[in-house]
Amino acid sequence: MPFFLDRKASPNRVREAEDARRNRQEIVKALSQGRVSRRDLIKWGVFTAGGMLAWKHGLNPFVGSAYAEIPTGLPASPLFGVLPFTTPMPRFDVLARNPLASLTPAPTAQANQAQRDVPAVLGGGTGPIEGRPPGPIWAHQGFDVFPPKVAVQATQEGATTNGVYNPTVPSSLNSGIDPTQPIPLRFHPGLPTQSPLAVWTFNGTIPPKLVMGRYGEPILFRHHNRLPEDESQNGGFGRHTISTHEHNGHHGAENDGFTGAYFYPGQFYDYHWPIVLAGFRTINPDATDRRAGSPDGSGGIVKVAGDWRETMSTHWFHDHMFSFTSQNVYKGNAAMFNIYSALDRGNEAIDDGVNLRLPSGTANDWGNLDYDVNLMLADKAWDANGQLAFDIFDFDGFIGDRMTVNLIYKPYFEVERRKYRFRILNASVSRFFKLALSDGSPMIQIANDGNLLPSPVVLTELDEQGIAERYDIVIDFSRYPVNTRVHLVNLAEHEDGKRVAKDLSLAEALSGTSSDPCVGRFLEFRVVRDPAKPDVSRVPDVLIPNPDLSAVPVARHRTFEFGRGATQTTNDPVSAFFGPWGIRTDSGPAGTLAADFGRVSAAPRAGTREIWTLVNGGGGWDHPIHIHFEEGQVLARDGLASNVPPWERGRKDVYRLRPGGSITITLQFRDWGGMFMEHCHNTVHEDNAMLLRWEIDDGGAPFLRPLPTPIPTPQGVTFRDADDVLPTAL
């Protein structure tokens, strides 16, 4: 059944669909502002107990039309006459790296509890200026050993014009964009400017933001919440409390963006990203291995402790607000983080026997972005006025009908005849992608989820890319003559938010016959010239081998089954949530449980390795499962190692289950402690309520077993005992 109305739908049908969408938006608005709960909606018959929108005309987009036109669907997002590939794709906007002394007040190991006046709309009185939970348990771990050296600050705020765009590359490498010109927040110059209530991005602006960091140089990321104090001022969706997850940083839990450690408008949260190699306490602790290193700024290497085979490269960070992640990320709370190392230093010329010399550039010692391009893919939808819109038809997922790259509708990007690296992030709510070049030419995948693969893999069609997965690929444009135009194409057709309905062939996707508007060409590469300098970049046969775990004993096996029909065994009004989705742990007698961030579902011992099997509990959907903290290795799919495709044979942090499938992984739990999460990254599933808490809590003081649950308020964070500890958790 087509999801969106056909372009040829009659005006009456479109009007009817608009009315229905307006009715649904009232529901979204009431939910987002806490005026109704999902239980209320089910009780009133708006939703079924299974999370399906009631089969009512004027509400459900798939109920037969009053005009008897079948099939029905959603109104398309209007394009206001805009055509694809008519505006350039901007590079990411690089956030400034400043000295630590630039931060006022100075960061502190424990949360800064200096008081401020709390606005009346947030309850009045006073509350701490920093939203991080107070006390020693939530103090920055390793703050003395890895003191921050660089300060990066950003706000979260409503849409505004960007007057300080910093792409770090010349205009000639940014499709001619003049960075000195103000950039209004709109998805295309021909589309309406977004209102401050419709879009909430980092610094309130586009392009999306990029943090650049390197191993051995800890970052203090201070995130200021400048969203509206009144939670009803949200443009109909989005929650003004946020928690920022550095996906998938190997940091202490206090810096992980725990779903229950959110902070309020007017507060900041100091995230300490130490940027360390996993295993630094036990592997290469004296930092003698040059492969475990970081660019020193002048062509050399600063050696750091840890396992060089745990080097990571492409991260992103985004909101993780309990039950509102989908709305907040969709609304703009998503950015990327490139991590540079001796192996992957972002300089293609330095030939020191360690640097892999991947496509990047040569001007700077590290972090050249000339030929290293971040791409954030996201499907969006907007209302009749062109304002960003979030719809709700069920709790299976949200699908937009307009493809954006770096928050621009179907842009073009100028390239030279040489190799480029693209760091591709799927930042959608529920949509999977499957990418190919329009002429079928090969691409070389070098990384998966931010981890360089053991060996590059050449592909003409990438695998399905789930939400939050990152695929780094290299495209060699030297094969094309100048003036060639070639496109990135999406082959994955959706009918709803549950899973890919059909992986199309390239010819099918290019035919324009798909009912899914996000299928087909979405980014145009324009080959504009020969490179000014010879391309000296390489893609070596060996990138980063996997860490050798053969000598690390397996302490436990655990099983997590992701399914529907969840029950809730707790009733904490803040930490427990109700939704059709849930997770069953170790075949537990309680069955499939809905999320409660006060419940401990697993507590691996510090310093151990475990094997976890993630099972899809039904065949009607797919789930990209994200496990926070340390990267895992995929041991098997459906029980067989031979089923693991080459591009999943490195390290990962998001594991697509595939419909009806299972995946077995191994993980280590070391270096840091605290409470982390495991959840579906189809963020509608996550919010409804496919998420669990696990923790490393046996490392001794200051940790307790189990850890107390933070309960944030504008006046300060309090703690409660864990609601529940599953019998197999410890």
Added chain:
Amino acid sequence: MTSNRFCNRCAAVLLAVLAGMASLASSADVVSTMVPFVTILKGSTETVSFTGTARLDTQVILDNVLGNAPVMEIVVDMSGVTGVGTSTGSTYSISGPAILHRPLSANDLIRVTFPFYRGSDLFGAETVEATFNCKFDTATGAVTAVKLTTLKM
């Protein structure tokens, strides 16, 4: 100029009726079908003769919770196919696999592209499209007949 055109049509056609050739894989739900693969492709530097076996792993996945239509998971594995350059005698590989999800249907045209390349020259890779015109047993997912066509792109 856009460069999405198919070129070098008519590389090879192979018809294989596979009644009785399907064999159960280790997973009870997955059915593996071996498809003889013999084709000659005209590459940019030389003509390459490919021989071997393509494997189709097919699995019907039922939605036993919501009752939605089943999906077919199809894994096309070309690792059993190798090529030899007719001029140089060099060995060519075809990379993959391709993993597809398609609505369950008694007949389906599975068109997938794969890179082929000489030795470890990934940047010299070229593209072949393989079209498997399949008939399925919709109860088991088994391929009952298949016609394979290849095309150099």
